Structure formats: structure tokens, C-alpha cells
Amino acid sequence: MFIINCPYCGVRDQSEFSCGGEAHIVRPKQPTELSDDEWAEYLFMRKNIKGVQFERWNHAHGCRKWFNMVRDTSNDKIHAVYKMGEKPPVI
Amino acid sequence: MKNKYSIFSLIKNAFSQHENWKQAWGNPEPKKEYEAVIVGGGGHGLATAYYLAKKHNMKNIAVLEKGWIGGGNTGRNTTIIRSNYLWDASAGLYDHALKIWENLSQELNYNIMFSQRGVMNLAHNLQDVRDLKRRTHANRLNGIDAVWLDTKQVKEFCPIINTSPDIRYPVLGGTLQRRAGTARHDAVAWGYARGADAMGVDIIQNCEVKGIKRNGDQVEGVETSKGFIKTKKIGVVAAGHSSVIANMAGLKLPLESKPLQALVSEPVKPIIDTVVMSNAVHAYVSQSDKGELVIGAGTDAYVSYTQRGSHDVVEGTLKAILELYPIFSRMKMLRQWGGIVDICPDASPIISKTNIKGLYFNCGWGTGGFKATPGSGDLFAHTIANDEPHKLNAAFNLNRFVSGDLVDEHGAAAVAH
Numbered sequence: 001m002f003i004i005n006c007p008y009c010g011v012r013d014q015s016e017f018s019c020g021g022e023a024h025i026v027r028p029k030q031p032t033e034l035s036d037d038e039w040a041e042y043l044f045m046r047k048n049i050k051g052v053q054f055e056r057w058n059h060a061h062g063c064r065k066w067f068n069m070v071r072d073t074s075n076d077k078i079h080a081v082y083k084m085g086e087k088p089p090v091i
Numbered sequence: 092m093k094n095k096y097s098i099f100s101l102i103k104n105a106f107s108q109h110e111n112w113k114q115a116w117g118n119p120e121p122k123k124e125y126e127a128v129i130v131g132g133g134g135h136g137l138a139t140a141y142y143l144a145k146k147h148n149m150k151n152i153a154v155l156e157k158g159w160i161g162g163g164n165t166g167r168n169t170t171i172i173r174s175n176y177l178w179d180a181s182a183g184l185y186d187h188a189l190k191i192w193e194n195l196s197q198e199l200n201y202n203i204m205f206s207q208r209g210v211m212n213l214a215h216n217l218q219d220v221r222d223l224k225r226r227t228h229a230n231r232l233n234g235i236d237a238v239w240l241d242t243k244q245v246k247e248f249c250p251i252i253n254t255s256p257d258i259r260y261p262v263l264g265g266t267l268q269r270r271a272g273t274a275r276h277d278a279v280a281w282g283y284a285r286g287a288d289a290m291g292v293d294i295i296q297n298c299e300v301k302g303i304k305r306n307g308d309q310v311e312g313v314e315t316s317k318g319f320i321k322t323k324k325i326g327v328v329a330a331g332h333s334s335v336i337a338n339m340a341g342l343k344l345p346l347e348s349k350p351l352q353a354l355v356s357e358p359v360k361p362i363i364d365t366v367v368m369s370n371a372v373h374a375y376v377s378q379s380d381k382g383e384l385v386i387g388a389g390t391d392a393y394v395s396y397t398q399r400g401s402h403d404v405v406e407g408t409l410k411a412i413l414e415l416y417p418i419f420s421r422m423k424m425l426r427q428w429g430g431i432v433d434i435c436p437d438a439s440p441i442i443s444k445t446n447i448k449g450l451y452f453n454c455g456w457g458t459g460g461f462k463a464t465p466g467s468g469d470l471f472a473h474t475i476a477n478d479e480p481h482k483l484n485a486a487f488n489l490n491r492f493v494s495g496d497l498v499d500e501h502g503a504a505a506v507a508h
Contacts, residue, residue, distance in 0.1 A: 001401035015403040019393035021347070040493040044345035044436050048334035050396045073348075074396050 002076045007083050008063045020056035022046050023068045024088065050074050052091050096200050115281060116288035121295050121317050125153045127324040127475060128313055130300050130336060132156025133165040134276070135453055135460065136328035137283035137294070138468020139475070144290035146469070147476035153293040154284075155300055155315060157332075161280030164330045167430035168461040169353050169387040171366050171377065173210040173271035175230050175237050180486035180498050181439060182233040187483050188466025189270060195465055201282030203274045204380065208365045210271035211240070211248060213415075215260035215371040223266045230268070240265050249367055251418050258414050260372050273366060273377055279464055303340040303450070310340070310449040326451045326475045331396065331431025333454035340450055344441070345492045346433040349390040351458050352400035352408075354427040358382030362418070372411035384422065386412060390432065390458060400429035432457050437491075439498035442471050442484040451475050452489065 002014050028034050028042060047053070053073050058066050070079040070091050080089045094100070094113050104112055127143060129136045132154045143149040154160075172192055174185035196203050214220045223239070230237035245265045246254045254262045284294055295317065302314035303325065312321040327336045331348040358381050368375035375387045388408035391401050405427060413420055435441060435455035440463070442453050453471040456463065470484040480488060491497055 001399070001403070014401065021394075036493045036495075040345075041343075044492040045343040046334070046345065046347055047338070047343065048346050048348055048394060048433075049338075050332070050335050050348075053394060055393070073394050076395055076397055076399075 002078065004057065004069070004078065005081050006059045006062060006065075007067050007081055008065050009059060012059070012062060016059060016061040018058050018060040020058055020066065023054040023056045052079065054088055115285040116294050119293045119295065121153060121155075121293065121298065121315070121320050122151075124312075124321040125293070126151040126322070127326060128152065128320060128322045129154045129326045129328060130313065131163075131328035131330065131332075132160040132280075132284075132294060132296065133163050133328065133330060134161065134279045134283065134464040135165075135330075135456075135467045135471070136326075137161075137280055137287055138464055139326055139328060139453065139471045140292045140294075140468075141283045141287040141290070142469045142472035143476060144287055144292050147472055149476060150291040153295055153320065154287070155298045155313070155320075156294070156296045157299040159296050160284050160294060161277050164430040164432065164460065165276055165280045165464075167353065167428055168276055169375070169377065169385050170273045170276045170379075170461060171210060171271075171368075171375070171387075172205075172274055172462040173268050173366075174235055174462070175210070175212070175226060175266065175268045175271065176500060177226050177229050178498055178500060179233060181500050182230065182235055183483045184440075184466060184470070184487065185463055186233070186235050187470070188463045191465035191469065192274065193270075195274075195279075195282070199282040199286050201278060201285060203278040203282055205272065205274040207270055207272040208377075209248075209267055209269045210366040210368060211245065211265050211267045213245065213252075213265040213367065213369040213371075214263045215369065216263065219371055220263050223264070227266050236268055236270050238267050238269075240267055249363065249365055251363060251416055252367065253415055253417055260411075260414070262415075271366070275380075276461060279461075283468070300336060300339070303336070305340065305447060308446070308448050310447060322449075324449045324451070324475055326453065326471060328453045328471070330454065330456065330460070331433050333433050333452060337452070340445075340447055342445060342447065342450075344452070344454065344489075345436055346455055347394050348396060348431050348433050349393065350395050350397060350400035350429040351390045351432045352388040352404055352427060352429045354386050354388065354405060354424050355379070355383040356386070356419075356422045357425050359384070359422070367415075369411065369415065372415070374408050374411035374415060376412060376416070383425065384419065386424075390434070396431050398429045398431055432460075434458070437497040438500045440467070440487055441489055442467065442474060442487045443480065443489040444474065444478065445489060
């Protein structure tokens with residue numbers, strides 16, 4: 001449980017948001033040429049980091065916009081929030 | 092077993108004011124080398140070590156536990172045991188465990204307080220009714236006891252449920268597995284620890300794994316907070332921290348670790364003598380032998396290793412509990428806690444070899460691993476000892492995420508993941 005600073009709406013309770021999982025997983029450019037191993041990697045394999053993790057969030061009960069967030073999963077401390085398409089900050 | 096527990100040992104020790112009971116397991120320092128090392132001293136890890144020693148004659152093994160045994164998810168779950176899963180692979184796996192549960196106290200010479208009080212799963216809408224009836228048929232085809240109860244029978248089986256048709260999610264019926272029930276979770280860890288220790292297994296607590304040493308494709312040992320331990324076989328049973336260990340070996344797993352919460356109320360006189368679960372409203376409740384209501388809440392929908400969980404998740408669960416059981420409206424909750432569960436995309440576990448020789452994973456149990464403890468340990472021990480899965484855990488391999496042959500138990504699980 002934590003407070004998130006939505007880049008569009010400002011500070012709101014986490015219960016207004018939904019998490020979209022690990023960020024910066026790039027959709028394959030040529031899906032038809034992917035091997036089964038590469039599909040598994042893209043679809044299922046996750047870093048699931050204990051520590052600083054980059055993830056996607058959606059302000060589901062607010063502006064409904066997607067954005068990125070850097071959060072330490074070992075203590076839920078949020079290090080940065082940035083919009084989609086922006087360069088990830090160096091933490 | 093050197094210290095067999097019986098009525099005679101109880102009487103004998105009563106004469107000395109119970110001051111001379113021997114320690115149930117030792118506290119050894121790690122040796123330089125083991126035949127196999129199990130990472131994680133929860134129920135599954137200790138059971139794995141127990142069956143490796145008992146059925147596969149591997150006595151020179153160690154269980155490494157970061158904290159104290161049974162202090163992780165083994166001591167944090169809601170102790171429910173059942174096997175009424177939809178798919179054949181899951182039914183085989185969980186019923187294998189249930190059959191071991193039925194004789195486990197005798198086998199371990201340790202009272203795990205296994206109580207077959209039944210587990211009832213409620214249906215609250217037409218789709219629930221269809222799904223649960225289908226599951227009942229699937230269970231019976233697999234030789235697992237299951238019956239469908241209509242609303243009146245649900246009320247008879249558990250009279251405190253509000254079966255009024257005008258509640259938000261009325262009870263339209265339910266399934267009942269009578270062989271299902273609960274067991275004392277700590278006792279399961281302690282019983283397996285005692286059994287494994289008696290066969291020569293080293294149980295090493297306060298020993299955190301810091302790294303996995305590889306020589307090419309073969310594991311060579313583990314770096315720990317108590318120094319390097321050489322071994323050719325590593326079985327990882329680290330629940331929520333499986334990905335952390337996998338990352339040490341340069342491996343990625345299809346897991347996400349999330350906090351799952353549970354809570355208990357103040358103790359009251361016996362009021363509910365079974366386990367009632369409800370998927371649609373996400374609430375399940377039973378009563379412990381101490382009299383506390385044991386209530387399971389849901390997971391947070393994001394990765395976290397904090398062992399806390401969000402307040403709104405508990406609030407949602409308690410709202411559902413109150414609608415179904417108005418009698419609990421003045422109960423006070425005593426304790427709330429979280430455990431970190433590792434969830435697979437198909438909500439089924441992984442008991443598998445990896446592409447690194449000598450490295451095995453038993454993980455992905457998500458929100459429902461306790462019920463499988465004995466079966467999981469037995470099958471993982473088989474997989475480690477033979478370097479091949481048993482036929483009951485063959486479907487639960489890591490390669491299913493590449494082949495696409497998933498065991499999709501999302502809808503069939505008792506509560507949504």
C-alpha cells in the first residue's frame with residue numbers, strides 16, 4: 001500500500017491504480033519469425049526483481065492513462081514516475 | 092526413530108515435569124560438501140529432504156534456511172487442504188498429496204492435527220454453478236470425492252451462511268469435498284524436520300544462499316552466509332524468492348511475487364466446523380482449534396516482497412465475509428499478515444529440471460501451495476534423485492511455457508489469483 005504521484009493527476013492512493021507489470025518489454029517487430037523460445041521469453045519470463053524495478057501502471061480509477069514507475073519492490077519505495085515514451089531515469 | 096513419541100514417552104516425561112524432552116532436530120554447522128542441497132526450509136523443502144533420505148537413500152543432504160524453518164509461507168497460510176482441481180494433471184498432483192496427508196501423522200510419528208472437516212466451494216452466479224458442476228464431474232472421473240449441494244443443502248451443512256436470495260451475490264449452491272480439510276501448518280514443518288533429521292539430514296537455519304556456482308552447464312555449489320558448500324545437486328524451494336535464486340544462476344522464471352494476506356479474529360466458541368470458500372466474492376473462512384476465525388484475503392496486484400499487503404484487499408474480503416456471515420459483524424480481528432507468493436501465468440506450480448545440470452526448481456505454487464506439501468516434496472525428491480520427473484509432475488515442467496502445454500487452473504482454483 002502506497003501513494004502514487006500520477007504524472008497527469010497528481011498524488012493519489014495506490015488503490016486507484018492497476019499495475020501492468022514489468023516495463024520496457026518490447027513487442028517483437030517480426031512476430032512471424034519468432035521461435036518458441038523467444039515467444040516464451042516475451043510472453044512469460046519476468047525478472048521479478050527484489051529491489052529496484054521498472055514497471056507500467058495505469059490510473060484505472062482516474063485519468064485512465066498509462067505511465068511508468070520505478071519502485072523498490074523490497075520496501076515499496078517509489079523512486080521515479082515518468083510518462084510513456086520518456087527515457088527511463090537512471091536510478 | 093531415536094525419540095519415538097507415544098503415550099509411554101508422554102507418561103515417562105510427565106514424571107520429570109516434561110523437562111527432559113530431547114530437541115526434535117539438531118542445529119549443525121554446514122559440512123564442506125553434500126550429495127544434494129535443498130534451498131528453503133519450509134514445508135516443501137523439508138518434505139523434499141525427508142523423501143530424498145527415506146525413498147531415495149540420499150542421506151548426505153542439507154536444507155538451507157535463510158531464517159527459521161517454517162517461518163515463511165509455511166507459517167503464514169490458512170492451512171487448507173483439498174484436491175478438487177479441474178484438470179487431470181492437477182487432480183493427480185493434489186490428490187497424491189491428499190493421500191499422503193491421510194497417514195502423515197502416523198508416518199512422521201508427529202501429530203500434524205490433520206482434520207478432514209470438508210471444504211465447501213460456493214457458487215454465486217449461473218456461471219459459477221456451471222463451472223462448479225463441471226468441476227464436480229471432472230473430480231469424480233478422476234476418483235476424487237465431490238458432491239454438488241443446492242442452496243438448502245449448503246445451509247444445512249453450514250447453518251451460519253446467509254442464503255437469503257436478496258444479498259448482492261446470493262448463494263446458488265456449492266461443491267463439497269469431504270476428504271478435504273485442514274492441518275496444523277507449523278507441525279508439518281516440524282514433523283518433516285524431525286523425520287529428516289533422524290535420517291541424517293542437516294537442517295541449517297540462519298543460512299542465506301548468496302550465489303550459485305556453475306561450471307559451464309553444471310552446478311558446483313552454493314555460496315552462503317556460512318561459507319561455500321560444494322554440491323552437484325541443488326533443489327530450490329524458495330517460494331516467493333524463487334526468482335531471486337534463479338537470477339543468481341542466470342536463469343529467468345515465469346513468476347511474479349506478490350503479497351498474499353490472511354487474518355485471524357479473536358478466539359470464540361466453535362461456530363464453523365468446516366472450510367467455506369467463495370471464488371466470486373473472494374472470501375474464505377475456517378476456524379482454528381484455538382477458536383480463531385482464519386480468513387484468507389487476496390493478493391496485491393503488483394510485485395512486492397514486503398510481506399505486508401494493502402489494506403483495501405483486507406477490506407474487500409471482510410465486506411464479503413460480513414455479507415455471507417452477518418453473525419460475524421461484531422467480531423474483532425486480532426492479527427493480519429502477508430506472505431510472498433510466486434505466481435505462474437497459468438496458476439500451476441513448476442516442479443522441474445532446468446537447462447542447468449543439477450539445478451532443480453519447485454516453485455510457482457502461488458496462493459495454494461500448503462495443501463500440496465507432502466506430494467510436492469515426494470515428487471520433487473523423485474525428480475532430483477532420478478534427474479527425471481515422476482509421471483505425476485511431468486506436466487508441471489518449466490518447458491511448458493515454451494511448448495504452450497499450460498495447465499491453466501485459473502478458473503478452477505477455489506479463489507481467483
